Amino acid sequence: MIPALGEFALWIALPISIWGCVLAFLGGRWNRGDLVLSAERSTYAISILFIIASIGIIAAFMRDQFQYWYVYNYSSTNLHPFFKFAGLWAGQRGSLLFWGLNLSLFASLAVWMNRSRNRDLMPYMNGVLLAFIGFFISISLFVTPPFEQLGFTPADGRGLNPQLQNYWMTIHPPTMYVGFTSFNVPFAFAISALMVGRLDARWIQATRKWILTSWFFLTLAIIFGMRWAYEELGWGGFWFWDPVENASLLPWLVATAFLHSVMIQESRGMLKVWNMGLVLLTFLMTIFATFLTRSGLIESVHSFAQNLTIAWIFLGCMGITGAVCLVLIVWRYPVLVSERQFESALSRESAFLLNNLVLLGAAFAVIWGTMFPLLTEGLTGSKVAVGPPFFNQVNIPIGLILLALMGIGPVIAWRKASARNLKKNFLLPVAVLVSTAAVLFSAGVRHPYALLTFSIGAFVLTIIVVEFWKGTRARARIERENAFTAFVHLVRRNRRRWGGYIVHVGVVVMFMGFAGSAFNREVRQSMVPGDSVAVDSPFGHEYVLTYQGLSTTLVPSMRQAIALFSVEKDGVPAGSITTQRQLNLAVSPPQPISEVGIRSTFVEDLYLILATVDDEVLLGSNEPEFQQATFQFQINPLVPWIWYGGLVIAAGALIGLWPGAGVPTRTGRLGTGSRRQDTSTPTPRSDAAATLG
Amino acid sequence: MSALVPGVILAVAMVVFVLHPIVSGREAHMEWDEEELTEAQHRRNVALLALRDVEYDFHAGKLDTTDYGRLKQEISAEALRAIDEEEAEWLARHAEPGDPGREEGEPPPEARAALEAEIAALRDSIRAGVICSQCGNPNPKGSRYCGDCGSGLPVQGSPTGHAVRGSVGSG
Structure with a gap:
C-alpha cells in the first residue's frame, strides 16, 4: 500500500506544481496576496508529497517488493537494510525522485525563511522553483518512473552493484x-x-x-x-x-x-x-x-x-x-x-x-x-x-596560480595599494617562499610542480598566519584581552573573512597532499606465499611486506579472494595488511572489483592492490598451486593531508556559515559580541552605529 | 485498491490546503518589512564597512598615509550621501497622515527634530573622524575615548588620525 500511495502522491504533486507555478507569477504580477499564499502552500504541499513518494520507494526496498522494476534491478533479499534504504538514490529512477525531494525541501525552506522578507521577490522566486520542481515530477512520472511495475513478482532482485555496497554510498x-x-x-x-x-x-x-x-x-x-x-x-x-x-x-x-x-x-x-x-x-x-x-x-x-x-x-x-x-x-x-571603475590594478x-x-x-x-x-x-x-x-597539464599551472592568489589577495588593500606597502607586506612571505624552495631543493626535491606547490603553500600560510597575528595582536591590545580570547573574538567579529582564511589553510594543506603524488613509489610484483618485497618511502624508511597467502570466501553474489601480508617498517614488525579481489557474480559477465589495503600514517599511506589473481581462486579454489598473485605496492606520500585539508576546509566553511556571521539587517548589527544601542525605532544614526560595529 | 482511500484523502487534504487562501481570502505578507534594508541603507552600510576596511588596512600596514587619508575622505562622502537619502526615506516612511496642523506625509515635529539632531551628530562624527570603530557611537570632536564603549579613538588634529589604542577593524 505504501508504494502505491507514494505513486499517488507524485500524481497529486504534478497539478499542484503547475497550479502553484502559475499562481506565483500571477500573484506577483497582480500583487495578490491570496494567490501568492496559495502558491507558497503548493510548495509546502509538494514537499510533503515528495516525502510520501520517497517513503513509498524505501518501503518497497525494505519489503523486497520486486514487482517494481526499480527495486528488482537495484536490490535483493540478502542486501543489507542499510543499502536497501540507500536504494532510493542507487539508480537513475530513484535518484531523480530523490533530487525532486531535495529540491522541494529547499524550496519550502527558502519560502519559509522569507515569509516576511524579500516579499517583492518571493512570488517570482517561488514560481521559478516550482517550475523546476514540476520538471522533476514530470520526469519521475513519464520518463523514469520509479514505481513502474514488471507485471509479475520475481523471487529475488538482481542486487545492488557491489561497488556501491560501501558506506560511502550512504554519504x-x-x-x-x-x-x-x-x-x-x-x-x-x-x-x-x-x-x-x-x-x-x-x-x-x-x-x-x-x-x-x-x-x-x-x-x-x-x-x-x-x-x-x-x-x-x-x-x-x-x-x-x-x-x-x-x-x-x-x-x-x-x-x-x-x-x-x-x-x-x-x-x-x-x-x-x-x-x-x-x-x-x-x-x-x-x-x-x-x-x-x-x-x-x-x-x-x-x-x-x-x-x-x-x-x-x-x-x-x-x-x-x-x-x-x-x-x-x-x-x-x-x-x-x-x-564605478576599478581604481587601481594594485x-x-x-x-x-x-x-x-x-x-x-x-x-x-x-x-x-x-x-x-x-x-x-x-x-x-x-x-x-x-x-x-x-x-x-592545463590545471596544475592554473591551480598554482590560484594558490598564489590566495596569499596575494589578503595582503593587498581594497581600492588601491601602494607599491611601498606591498613591498613591506610581502617581504616576509616571499622570504619564506624562497627559503622553502631552497631547503627543499637542497634536500633533493627536483619535481618543479611539487617544489612550487610547497613553496607557494608556505608563502600563503605565512600570509594567513601574519593576518591572524596582526588582527589578534591589535584586538588584544585594544580590548586588553589575552591572546586566545582576542583570537576567538576576532574570528567571531567577522566570521566570513576569518572563516575564509581557514578554508584557504585547508586548501593549502590539500594542495600539498596533491603534490605528494610527485614522490609516489610503486612496485608491481608477482608473488607466492613466503615472498617478500621491499618498498622505500621517500621519507627515508623502508617497508618490507611478506605475502602470507590467499584465502577465498563466497558471500552472496560474490567471490572474494583476500591476500594477507605482514608488514615490517625498518625491520620492526608493524602489523598486517589485507587486500581483496572480488568477483561480482550478480552481473553477466561477472565483474571483478578491487578492495585496496591501506595502512595510513600522518605523512603517507602504504597502499596495496591485488592486481591479478588466478581465476580458479575466484571460483572457490584454495589449492596451493593457485596462490600465486600479482600485487601493486604503493607508497602515497602526503595523501592523508588531502583528508586533513578537507576537514580544515569544512571547519572554515562552517565558521563562515555560522548564524550571525556579519549579515546586516535593518535593526541587527554586523558580527556578534557587540554593544548595540537599544532603539525601539531604528533611525539612520542608530543603524549606522550598528553597521560600524 | 487499498491505497485508493488514503490517496483520495491525501489529495483532498492537499487541495484544501492549497486553495484555502483563495477561498478564505487569507493573504501572504506582501509589504516591505520594517526589518529589511532599503537600498539607501544598504549603500550606507557598504560605505561604513568600507570605512572599517580602510581603518583595518591602514593599521595592518597595507595602506600608506596619503592613500588612507584620500580613501577615508572619499568613503565618508559616500556614506554622507547615502545617509541623506536614508533620511529622506525615513521621514517619508514615518510620516503620519491626518494630524491637525501638519500637511499630509509630514512627520511629527518632535520626531523630525530628534532625527535631524541624530543625523547632524552622525554627519559631524563622520566628518570629524570620531565615529567609534568598535561600537559605532558618534563621539564629540576632540574625544580620545568612545563615550559608549570606552575604545580608543583617532587623535584629533593628527593628519593620519592615529588611534589612541588603535582599532580592530575586520573587514
Whole structure:
C-alpha cells in the first residue's frame, strides 16, 4: 500500500506544481496576496508529497517488493537494510525522485525563511522553483518512473552493484544532491531579481548564505567522492578526471569564483553583471553535470546507462534556462551596469577579478576536456579520449596560480595599494617562499610542480598566519584581552573573512597532499606465499611486506579472494595488511572489483592492490598451486593531508556559515559580541552605529 | 485498491490546503518589512564597512598615509550621501497622515527634530573622524575615548588620525 500511495502522491504533486507555478507569477504580477499564499502552500504541499513518494520507494526496498522494476534491478533479499534504504538514490529512477525531494525541501525552506522578507521577490522566486520542481515530477512520472511495475513478482532482485555496497554510498551521493539542488535557490533569487528589476545588493544578501551552503556541501561531496575512489575503486589514486568527477567540479569552480567576486559587489557596488552571470552559470553547470551523468553519453565509472531521452530533456532544459537567463540579463543590462571603475590594478578587487578569471579558465579547460570525446565523435565519427595528462597539464599551472592568489589577495588593500606597502607586506612571505624552495631543493626535491606547490603553500600560510597575528595582536591590545580570547573574538567579529582564511589553510594543506603524488613509489610484483618485497618511502624508511597467502570466501553474489601480508617498517614488525579481489557474480559477465589495503600514517599511506589473481581462486579454489598473485605496492606520500585539508576546509566553511556571521539587517548589527544601542525605532544614526560595529 | 482511500484523502487534504487562501481570502505578507534594508541603507552600510576596511588596512600596514587619508575622505562622502537619502526615506516612511496642523506625509515635529539632531551628530562624527570603530557611537570632536564603549579613538588634529589604542577593524 505504501508504494502505491507514494505513486499517488507524485500524481497529486504534478497539478499542484503547475497550479502553484502559475499562481506565483500571477500573484506577483497582480500583487495578490491570496494567490501568492496559495502558491507558497503548493510548495509546502509538494514537499510533503515528495516525502510520501520517497517513503513509498524505501518501503518497497525494505519489503523486497520486486514487482517494481526499480527495486528488482537495484536490490535483493540478502542486501543489507542499510543499502536497501540507500536504494532510493542507487539508480537513475530513484535518484531523480530523490533530487525532486531535495529540491522541494529547499524550496519550502527558502519560502519559509522569507515569509516576511524579500516579499517583492518571493512570488517570482517561488514560481521559478516550482517550475523546476514540476520538471522533476514530470520526469519521475513519464520518463523514469520509479514505481513502474514488471507485471509479475520475481523471487529475488538482481542486487545492488557491489561497488556501491560501501558506506560511502550512504554519504557521498546525498551530499552531492544536496549541494546540487540547493543551488536552485540562489538561481531562483537571481531570476526573480532580474524579473522584478530589484538589482541592488539586497538580492545578493539573500542568496549569499545559500551559495555558501551549497558550496560547502558540494565541497564535502567532492572530497567524499575522492575518498571513496581512493578506498574502493582500485585506481591507485583519488582523482582521475573522470567525466562525472569533472561534472561536479564545474559548478564548484564557478561558485568559488562567485564567493570571491560577490565581496567586490558588496563592498564596492561593482561587477553586478558579472556576479549575476556567475550565479546563473553555477546553476547551469549543475544542469550540465546532471546531463553528463544521466545521459550516459560519456563513459564514466559513475554514469547511468545511456538514455538519449534523458539526454535531450536535460539538454533542452539547459538550453531554455540559458536562453531565459541571457534575455533577462540583456533586458536588465542598463540597471546592472556599474557606475564605478576599478581604481587601481594594485588592489584587492583586481586580485579577486584575476582569481575569477583563473577559476573560469579552469572550468573552461575541464569542460573542453570532458566534452572533447563527444565533440570528436560528432564531427569525425570516432571518439578521441582525453585523459588525465591533458587535465593535469592545463590545471596544475592554473591551480598554482590560484594558490598564489590566495596569499596575494589578503595582503593587498581594497581600492588601491601602494607599491611601498606591498613591498613591506610581502617581504616576509616571499622570504619564506624562497627559503622553502631552497631547503627543499637542497634536500633533493627536483619535481618543479611539487617544489612550487610547497613553496607557494608556505608563502600563503605565512600570509594567513601574519593576518591572524596582526588582527589578534591589535584586538588584544585594544580590548586588553589575552591572546586566545582576542583570537576567538576576532574570528567571531567577522566570521566570513576569518572563516575564509581557514578554508584557504585547508586548501593549502590539500594542495600539498596533491603534490605528494610527485614522490609516489610503486612496485608491481608477482608473488607466492613466503615472498617478500621491499618498498622505500621517500621519507627515508623502508617497508618490507611478506605475502602470507590467499584465502577465498563466497558471500552472496560474490567471490572474494583476500591476500594477507605482514608488514615490517625498518625491520620492526608493524602489523598486517589485507587486500581483496572480488568477483561480482550478480552481473553477466561477472565483474571483478578491487578492495585496496591501506595502512595510513600522518605523512603517507602504504597502499596495496591485488592486481591479478588466478581465476580458479575466484571460483572457490584454495589449492596451493593457485596462490600465486600479482600485487601493486604503493607508497602515497602526503595523501592523508588531502583528508586533513578537507576537514580544515569544512571547519572554515562552517565558521563562515555560522548564524550571525556579519549579515546586516535593518535593526541587527554586523558580527556578534557587540554593544548595540537599544532603539525601539531604528533611525539612520542608530543603524549606522550598528553597521560600524 | 487499498491505497485508493488514503490517496483520495491525501489529495483532498492537499487541495484544501492549497486553495484555502483563495477561498478564505487569507493573504501572504506582501509589504516591505520594517526589518529589511532599503537600498539607501544598504549603500550606507557598504560605505561604513568600507570605512572599517580602510581603518583595518591602514593599521595592518597595507595602506600608506596619503592613500588612507584620500580613501577615508572619499568613503565618508559616500556614506554622507547615502545617509541623506536614508533620511529622506525615513521621514517619508514615518510620516503620519491626518494630524491637525501638519500637511499630509509630514512627520511629527518632535520626531523630525530628534532625527535631524541624530543625523547632524552622525554627519559631524563622520566628518570629524570620531565615529567609534568598535561600537559605532558618534563621539564629540576632540574625544580620545568612545563615550559608549570606552575604545580608543583617532587623535584629533593628527593628519593620519592615529588611534589612541588603535582599532580592530575586520573587514
